[in-house]
Amino acid sequence: MKKLHIKTFGCQMNVYDSARMADLLAPLGYEPTEDPANADMVILNTCHIREKAAEKVYSDLGRLRLDKETRAKRGHRTVIAVAGCVAQAEGEEILRRAPHVDLVVGPQTYHRLPEMVARAERAGGRQLDTDFPADPKFDHLPKPGAAGQPSAFLSVQEGCDKFCTFCVVPYTRGAEYSRPQPDILADARELLTQGVCEITLVGQNVNAYHGGKGGLGGLLRALADLGVPRLRYTTSHPADMDDDLIAAHGDLDQLMPFLHLPVQSGSDGVLKAMNRNHDVADYYRVVDRLRKVRPDLALSSDFIVGFPGETDADFQATLDLVKDIGFAQAYSFKYSPRPGTPAASMEIQVPEELKSARLSSLQTQLNNDQETFNRACLDRVMPVLLDRPGRHPGQAVGRSPYMQAVHVEDGEKWLNQVVDLQITAAHPNSLSGVPLSPNAKACA
Numbered sequence: 001m002k003k004l005h006i007k008t009f010g011c012q013m014n015v016y017d018s019a020r021m022a023d024l025l026a027p028l029g030y031e032p033t034e035d036p037a038n039a040d041m042v043i044l045n046t047c048h049i050r051e052k053a054a055e056k057v058y059s060d061l062g063r064l065r066l067d068k069e070t071r072a073k074r075g076h077r078t079v080i081a082v083a084g085c086v087a088q089a090e091g092e093e094i095l096r097r098a099p100h101v102d103l104v105v106g107p108q109t110y111h112r113l114p115e116m117v118a119r120a121e122r123a124g125g126r127q128l129d130t131d132f133p134a135d136p137k138f139d140h141l142p143k144p145g146a147a148g149q150p151s152a153f154l155s156v157q158e159g160c161d162k163f164c165t166f167c168v169v170p171y172t173r174g175a176e177y178s179r180p181q182p183d184i185l186a187d188a189r190e191l192l193t194q195g196v197c198e199i200t201l202v203g204q205n206v207n208a209y210h211g212g213k214g215g216l217g218g219l220l221r222a223l224a225d226l227g228v229p230r231l232r233y234t235t236s237h238p239a240d241m242d243d244d245l246i247a248a249h250g251d252l253d254q255l256m257p258f259l260h261l262p263v264q265s266g267s268d269g270v271l272k273a274m275n276r277n278h279d280v281a282d283y284y285r286v287v288d289r290l291r292k293v294r295p296d297l298a299l300s301s302d303f304i305v306g307f308p309g310e311t312d313a314d315f316q317a318t319l320d321l322v323k324d325i326g327f328a329q330a331y332s333f334k335y336s337p338r339p340g341t342p343a344a345s346m347e348i349q350v351p352e353e354l355k356s357a358r359l360s361s362l363q364t365q366l367n368n369d370q371e372t373f374n375r376a377c378l379d380r381v382m383p384v385l386l387d388r389p390g391r392h393p394g395q396a397v398g399r400s401p402y403m404q405a406v407h408v409e410d411g412e413k414w415l416n417q418v419v420d421l422q423i424t425a426a427h428p429n430s431l432s433g434v435p436l437s438p439n440a441k442a443c444a
């Protein structure tokens, strides 16, 4: 067997794509390894969303050059591939700056990797494929493999037509595309037969899904009917939370009470300049309606501070929104100007020190709220899917319905099952629990 190492940066779409690349290369004799230094092939599946994310690729490529040279001295070839959004945005430049890179492949053409790899193994020579083909890659992907995991990502939607003024995604991933519902149900059936008990539907704008009757709400209902025990979806846009999707949160027990709903800013002026297509009042309305049908819904969000022209008052409005909503967790970033996006050339860029100060005060508030949310879970009993071993011997780790990490000592025997846990300790970033009874629930 040849060894394949894939390092994944960025969002859930890249996690999904990395798993599919492993599925595609398995028939060529590649099996996964955690160790890049002994891999016959290394794929960096990259992210272009912020400058720092993109820069990481070049520092990793520097290390890989040394590994490749060391292996070459021992008579082994190493194929190095760059995939993902940096590949799409900077393909030519990668080939120019990193002569040891053999393959560059974009997010919509990686189904062609087997041919590219075979060619690279046979004849050598460098290849670049960053097309946006007319026929979707999904039609060329093998059946999804769950790799023995109880929780799987299932891509239902790709790309983005929203063009928020700060964002590279519409350029790196291309136009919105929704997979036909029957194809998604077939993948879900396959995952269920492999013992998967939680499916997270993924897409850049997953709730813009329109590949079947009833949009994303209809798809979730169909998956619940199919017998998927736990369902989640990410990432949603507030402007696409339609009535049926909101209702599904009340109707479907299988749909976990957690929603990642990025708001970016609490200021109407900034939201408008970002081209987000909704205002602050719309966001509150959606949250109110969701909480009405599912009172225990936990919310998560993304924030950008220091968007061009953001004033102290705009930033204060973001803090106010955060206080009002009470997020269970959140991601927050300093605005990073991205080449070719409208916001990068807006006149009033916010100074770096001010961005840093705003980020730190926002994060103080968000961390407090997260701790408060975690503390409120003390003594509660929740069904937790234990999906991986922990760092301590015998420990298992899983996700609560609200996406918190939960640690269980001596929990190894319950791995890959949903277990009712009593929460015994709350930490800033996780919980600890003990099984309520010795009878774990097998999930599938």
Ligand code: SAH
Binding pocket: 049, 050, 166, 167, 168, 169, 204, 205, 235, 236, 237, 262, 264, 302, 303, 304, 333, 334, 335, 336, 337, 338
């Ligand atoms: N499709 C999702 C988000 C995709 S990108 C949505 O519409 O919400 C993930 C997050 O990265 C975004 O929500 C945003 O908060 C952040 N982000 C995107 N571009 C950025 C930039 N140029 N600078 C800083 N953060 C950015």
Ligand code: SF4
Binding pocket: 160, 161, 162, 163, 164, 167, 168, 169, 170, 204, 205, 237
């Ligand atoms: Fe980027 Fe906006 Fe599309 Fe999200 S909706 S991927 S932030 S352009």
Ligand code: F3S
Binding pocket: 009, 010, 011, 012, 013, 014, 046, 047, 048, 049, 084, 085, 168, 169, 172, 173, 204
């Ligand atoms: Fe990054 Fe591309 Fe995802 S830019 S966030 S990997 S869509």
